[in-house]
Amino acid sequence: xxxxxxxxxxxxxxxxxxxxxxxxxxxxxxxxxxxxxxxxxxxxxxxxxxxxxxxxxxxxxxxxxxxxxxxxxxxxxxxxxxxxxxxxxxxxxxxxxxxxxxxxxxxxxxxxxxxxxxxxxxxxxxxxxxxxxxxxxxxxxxxxxxxxxxxxxxxxxxxxxxxxxxxxxxxxxxxxxxxxxxxxxxxxxxxxxxxxxxxxxxxxxxxxxxxxxxxxxxxxxxxxxxxxxxxxxxxxxxxxxxxxxxxxxxxxxxxxxxxxxxxxxxxxxxxxxxxxxxxxxxxxxxxxxxxxxxxxxxxxxxxxxxxxxxxxxxxxxxxxxxxxxxxxxxxxxxxxxxxxxxxxxxxxxxxxxxxxxxxxxxxxxxxxxxxxxxxxxxxxxxxxxxxxxxxxxxxxxxxxxxxxxxxxxxxxxxxxxxxxxxxxxxxxxxxxxxxxxxxxxxxx
Numbered sequence: 001x002x003x004x005x006x007x008x009x010x011x012x013x014x015x016x017x018x019x020x021x022x023x024x025x026x027x028x029x030x031x032x033x034x035x036x037x038x039x040x041x042x043x044x045x046x047x048x049x050x051x052x053x054x055x056x057x058x059x060x061x062x063x064x065x066x067x068x069x070x071x072x073x074x075x076x077x078x079x080x081x082x083x084x085x086x087x088x089x090x091x092x093x094x095x096x097x098x099x100x101x102x103x104x105x106x107x108x109x110x111x112x113x114x115x116x117x118x119x120x121x122x123x124x125x126x127x128x129x130x131x132x133x134x135x136x137x138x139x140x141x142x143x144x145x146x147x148x149x150x151x152x153x154x155x156x157x158x159x160x161x162x163x164x165x166x167x168x169x170x171x172x173x174x175x176x177x178x179x180x181x182x183x184x185x186x187x188x189x190x191x192x193x194x195x196x197x198x199x200x201x202x203x204x205x206x207x208x209x210x211x212x213x214x215x216x217x218x219x220x221x222x223x224x225x226x227x228x229x230x231x232x233x234x235x236x237x238x239x240x241x242x243x244x245x246x247x248x249x250x251x252x253x254x255x256x257x258x259x260x261x262x263x264x265x266x267x268x269x270x271x272x273x274x275x276x277x278x279x280x281x282x283x284x285x286x287x288x289x290x291x292x293x294x295x296x297x298x299x300x301x302x303x304x305x306x307x308x309x310x311x312x313x314x315x316x317x318x319x320x321x322x323x324x325x326x327x328x329x330x331x332x333x334x335x336x337x338x339x340x341x342x343x344x345x346x347x348x349x350x351x352x353x354x355x356x357x358x359x360x361x362x363x364x365x366x367x368x369x370x371x372x373x374x375x376x377x378x379x380x381x382x383x384x385x386x387x388x389x390x391x392x393x394x395x396x397x398x399x400x401x402x403x404x405x406x407x408x409x410x411x412x413x414x415x416x417x418x419x420x421x422x423x424x425x426x427x428x429x430x431x432x433x434x435x436x437x438x439x440x441x442x443x444x
Contacts, residue, residue, distance in 0.1 A: 021159065053180060053287055088373040102220060109216075115139055145375075145376050157228070159431075163309070166301050257417050259385050267389070279337050285341070297355060330346060
């Protein structure tokens, strides 16, 4: 049988299951395309630093909400985030105008820009902020699902999940740092301005960013999309896909690890109130603390990008977790704003390898043709853990009158990741990045 005949008899799913190693220049061009998209999305996210930080300060300083009230507002505003898996599933079974991931970028990037524009001219109140954030987040998640699904698919099909994870985390950290610095300083600036005018500036900026994302979706670079192989032999069967996802064991330990890693009771609102009310930090200092924390992950992300091509994922998961368990312990020794800003650097460094390794594991764990669902499911768990961990943290903070109990709770939760690592399928984590695996990751 000739090679042509073999190809003709191979289903798209079977063909996609055979990993293809790409030349380094091709990989770097793919990373560049994804980096620009991730960079823009990080700035345009309604739940991100550019929008979220000023809103949290507005709720605290202008509407005088307590720590528990701010945490409760964030829980309600995050309702679409808890359903992120549904947006990922829509990505996996629907192709807007036959454009695939680009269709989501164009259609919902434009829709998000229109929503930002509309809410820029709505009078500001707790109710309008809540409604605006819910609608904006709903539209934004369709775009995020396209980015997540495309990223995971490329990582799986070309056995570069570790490099994809490192690149994704590095690039997404940069706008987070910029947003946090700008968000805190911008909040201080907006304190002297009319609330409606302040909100207008924020939302118009969001509208501009989402419009750029919609335009970005119109571009189809061949180096990216010609290297995404179809993974379905026929039309999507949603019910069968749900059953296949439920039966795919590798996702369960990966998602549980991700849930525990992001369930850090007290690392958001209680820490903000502790720094500001106890250590007397201003809004800009809170933004600076988070920026230093996020920026300090980047060196260890870079280290992970190097290590993942030289060592299997298994030892990287174990050592990354062991280093990360006491990550928040330095917070016990804070006595000044300066000390807090200094401590943010080692705290961030301790979590970088673990974060990249967990994302690498998530990408490897995705069942074929359901990468969007799995990645967005991890996003849903992230926000559930983040928001409800924040609520638990505020309860502990208020009840026990100090931040020490929050640090203890976070450390105990992180330690629970270690036994969960024993549940990860060994075959899934036995290879290095760029090492060919028979049938790929999806069948592990």
